[in-house]
Amino acid sequence: MRLALAAATALAAAALPVHAQSAPNQSAGLTGRYAFEAPLPDGGIIPGEIEIASVSPPAGTVRWASPNGPDSATITQLTADGSSALVVSDNPAGRYTIHLAFVADTFSGTYDGPQSGTLHGRRVVVDPIGVYDFEAGPSGGNKVGGRLVIKVGPAGYSGTVAPDGNEPAPITKVTTEGINVLVLASIGDGGTVTLRLKAVADSLNGTYEVSNGEGGELRSVRIRR
Secondary structure, rough: OOOOOOOEEOEEOOOOOOOOOOOOOHHHHHOOOEEEEEEOOOOOEEEEEEEEEOOOOOOOEEEEEEOEHHHHHHOOOEEEEOEEEEEEEEEEEEEEEEEEEEEOOOOEEEEEEOEEEEEEEOOOOOOOOOOEEEEEEEEOOOEEEEEEEEEEEEEEEEEEEOOOOOEEEEEEEEEEOEEEEEEEEEOOOEEEEEEEEEEEEOOEEEEEEOOOEHHHHHHHHEEEO
16 A cells, blocks of 8 residues: 555545544544545545444454555554544554544544555545435426445445436545535546535435536435445
8 A cells, every 4th residue: 555554535535424523532432434635745645544343342444545556454453542543453564553633523643554654534424325216307307216326445435326227327536524425427428427415314415417517406315235
């Protein structure tokens, strides 16, 4: 991993559901997902996420997408001291130690291991992952059904947007901020579609904009994770 790190999103983000939006003040408050970005010396950025499933025993994964491809490491140690946290993870390349300092729902810090550097990010307070059935169309006009699939892996979010009767459009970017979820997808010939959604329970509702000027409303319900 060029940064071989792992941290938390949407993207920072990045950018799943986490608990409180305040800085963890004890180890139990660490559970959740954190999206991060790690700057590279050449000006590039390595996106990643830290997903903490359990503190005792430690369980979770750090994922990132370096210039050499996606990578991950298994969390083996977690500790918290006030607004600071230590995350230790291991993979065949070695051990990575991440030091984080929280301010509200954001953090900055450093990572050390086979590579070292700085990173910054935030808690992810929305979990958009899942399979959704949606209806979309102009406001007050006819609606078209479809399927929205959002997945996450070492390289970040991926998935498809597939209106009924159309080829699935691959998702190229997903970011979250608060309850807001932004989804970008490629529709071929240089075209794009942008979904600006708000997460409420198991629904993602909002608007869509196509690069050809079309747009309208979109309402969806998650049918499975």
